[in-house]
Amino acid sequence: MNTRLLILPLSLLFAAPAAAQNDDSPLSPLFGCRQITDNAQRLACLDGAVEQLYQSENTGDIVAVNRSDIEAAEEATYGLSIPQFRLPGIPSIGLPSFSGGASSDIAEAADTEATETEARRVVRNDTGDITGIDGLAIRDIGRDSFDRLIITLQNGQVWRQIDDTRVLISRRQSPEEMFIAVRSGALASHQMQLNGRGRWFRVRREE
Secondary structure (H helix, E strand, O other), X not given: OOOOEEXXXXXXXXXXXXXXXXXXXXXXXXXXXXXXXXXXXXXXXHHHHHHHHHHHHHHOOEEEOOHHHHHHHHHHOOOOOXXXXXXXXXXEEEOOOOXXXXXXXXXXXXXXXXXXXXXXXXXXXXXXXXXXXXXXXEEEEEEOOOOOEEEEEOOOOEEEEOOOOOOOXXXXXXXXXXXXXXXXXXXXOEEEEEOOXXXXXEEEEOO
C-alpha cells in the first residue's frame, strides 16, 4: 500500500506547537527558519521551505486536508481493521490509502456520512478517539444460516452479528425506518443496538 503523509492546512499547523518539536515533520524546515535572526536570511529560508512544500504537494508526497475531512474519514472507517497513526494535535485516526496525491478518498467518505440521519451522533473519549456512533440509518436486514443478523446501512457499511443473542425485529417497521447504535468494546470488539432499545449484541464490520 502506498502510504501518504497527511498534513493539515498550513494556517492550522502554524498554531500547533507540537509540530515544531517533531524533526520528522515536513514542516520542520519551515519552522526552523524562525530561528534565523537576520531578516534577509530568514526570508530566503522561508521561501525555500515553502517551495519545498509546494513541490511535495504537487508530487503527492504530502497531502493537505482539513480537520473536518479527517474526522469524516475516521467516522467512515470506524469498525474496520485499519492501521492507525497520529497527526500533530489531532486524535488517533484510521484512514484509507490515498492515490494521486489528493484527498478524494476522504472527500468521498465525508459525502457518504452526510447521508446519515439527523440524529447521528459520534461518541468520543477524552483523548478524541471514537468509541461509538448513534443514529446510523439501516438499508436492509438479513439473517445468515445461524440466524444471526446481517445489517446493511444506508452508507454502504455491512455489519454482521457474531454472537448468539436473539434479536427480535418488528415486522411493522421496514428496515429503512430503523437505525442502529454501535459501541466499541474490549479487544477491538463492537456491540450494536437496534432503534435505541433492546439488547446489545456483538458485531463485526465486514464492509
